Amino acid sequence: MKKILPILLIIVALVVTASIAIGVKRTKTVDWEESFNEKSKKPYGLSIFYKELPNLFKDHKIRTVYHQPASYLIANSEYGYGEHVAEGSYIIIGNSDYLEDESIDELLNFVDAGNTLFISDYYFSQKIHDTLDIDIDYIFTEKDSISYQSLKYIDVESTIIDKNEGDYYFSHFDTINYNILGHSKINYKHANFIEVPFGDGHIYLHLEPKAFTNYNLLKEDRYKYIEGLISYLPENNVYFDSYTKIQTGYDGDVEKESNLGWFLEQLSFNWAWYTAIVFGILFMIFNAKRRQRIIKIIRPLQNTTIAFVKTVSNLYFETQDHKNLIDKKITYFLEKIRTDFNLDTSNLNDAFIIKLAAKTGKKKEDVKKLIEYINWLRSKNDFFEENLIKLNKHIEAFYTT
Template sequence: MKKILPVLIILVALVITASVVIGVKRTKTVDWEESFDEKSNKPYGVSVLYKELPKLFKDYKVRTVYHQPASYLKANSEDGYGEHIAEGTYIIIGNSDYLEDDSIDELLNFVDAGNTLFLSDYYFPQKIHDTLDVSVNFVENEKDSISYLSLKHVNIDDIKLDRNASDQYFSEFDSINHTVLGHSKIDYKHTNFLQVPFGKGTVFLHTEPKAFTNYHLLKEERYKYIEGILSYLPDNHVYFDSYTKIQTGYDGDVEKESNLGWFLEQLSFKWAWFTAIIFGILFMIFNAKRRQRIIRIIKPLQNTTVAFVKTVSNLYFDTKDHKNLVDKKITYFLEKIRRDLNLNTDVLDEEFIEKLASKTGKKKDDVKKLVNYINLMRSKNEFFEENLIKLNRHIEAFYSK
């Protein structure tokens, strides 16, 4: 123990020193990845919006779609095998470039049937551009990374959007059939929100998905801008796209989550956690060497023969079945004679008495009394308690002498 103590003190000192040094030098960084993940509480996740959707569409069902729209909408069609027929508004925020052509076709069929598609992204898949006849361009924000967002037909002040390096906008669109609903502004206004009729339904295209993220929704009164955008959507069921979020973010990495993830980001908890693990391991190492293994107590087997005999005898005695008890006493006695002395007990005659007395060393008269009484009991049909008691005394006298 004297040799181990200095080592233990050194290890403790090293752990404390490391935690202090790292705690002083480390500055906590914020993850600004634009994941648009509805489960992410990071600045550019959309968990705040996602949690508010059931309140904004309180009389309707909000479903999260973890599949490509092609497979999901086909399954939940009139001829599909899904649990319901999909109808309402399909919302996609960010990552729309990962939509495959068959999914775009299925989304447009969904709209053509009288439903709504809301799509907010910096750029859209080429098939969207071609089919809806729109083009997107951008202007760099070289001044202060701040732009302003506004909506037509909604009575709110312009909303400031900071940390915005550039503005994406619709450089070309069908000004006759497409309706302008909103603008972004750096030095001058650009169209960034369009309403596009398609078949019996409507497509809403928006080019600033960052506005929907946690950072902007929780800052100042920017949430009013999102409330204004969603007010254009019809009151109906909502399908919130999550397929591209669980596949990959813009940088190609999947945003991982774990139960301990948030806690391990807190410096104090992280070092408390690691210190507890280290000391737990040290405790197990040193304690295992010093503690004697537990010796298991093995109880001896109980002899239940006597208890069994008492139970059986009491059973017969209480029922006054003396004949049965007499027969069993005689049977067990003769069985013991056969087993211990190797004598034939089929005929209990004079010859048997002489052999039994000879092998046991008992007086012949005593043995004769016992055998004669056994023969007497065998010849009777009716027994009394006195017969049972007398037979028992003869047998006990035979074993005791």
């Protein structure tokens, strides 16, 4: 073993030196995925805009919605069971086509009651097109990849959007009742930002979501264009949509990266790290052959179930961690539903309630109360002992009745 170890060390040193030399010439690849995720610091993420929302809407509440607008707005309506009545501006940047028809209806009811909806996307769900009677078309860039964005009624110079193969624009809308607030220009000027009166509120539709991304907000004075866009919205509470970003498959990997994430992106360190692991394993294999493994004393297993339950219950009783217990009860309940009844629990909507009631033989009304209460708990941030007790009663009633 003493003869092999120096050879291994020499090989490791050579591999590390070679990997460093390769890494010097390596060019880092930039991820240009248009995720429009508020946690992403990549070029086409929204982390900068998201962090600036409190400054753009001072003295107003900024709430991030991680659920379909339908469940959130119903829960926080005048007759809902949420902690407040939703009033203000609902902002959606990108991926709006993932909204379900039920959510579109609730958003339109939200606007009809005197609130505001702002959507910036390349196109919208068909229900919005049909309800508002709008059409969208696309024009290719002929000479370069630059388009120019401008606003009406606001003293802001036109801004540039580069890396743009073309522009989306409104090819048909009600020119009498709808108000054009902005244009984009490639070969000619066309409307890409309109205001739609709807009931007692207003809908703002914008067709260049890349303007809100980190890349464009950090380029020159392009942030002024976004300030101008947002200035059309009333000074009120803001509901920022995040649910649709989850549906695209982009789940905010920026938050989940480990501390080694940056180092592992460097080719030289990557080679050195995995080479060290491989030779470390080889070292242990060769070393293990020359040692007698310790004979482990196996003691009979003790039944510590009751002691464990007492310890865990005392821990939660002392810490009053109601949120943790509620999350675990919901997780275990949904897991049992998946296991026992083979149902998909990713979307707890009316269709799921009907299927669950049919498979369990329970009354639809009883099942609906339980599922709606779970959806409501998921939309809350603060929990009390009463919430935990009520959830437990609902689940016990589900299994006993």
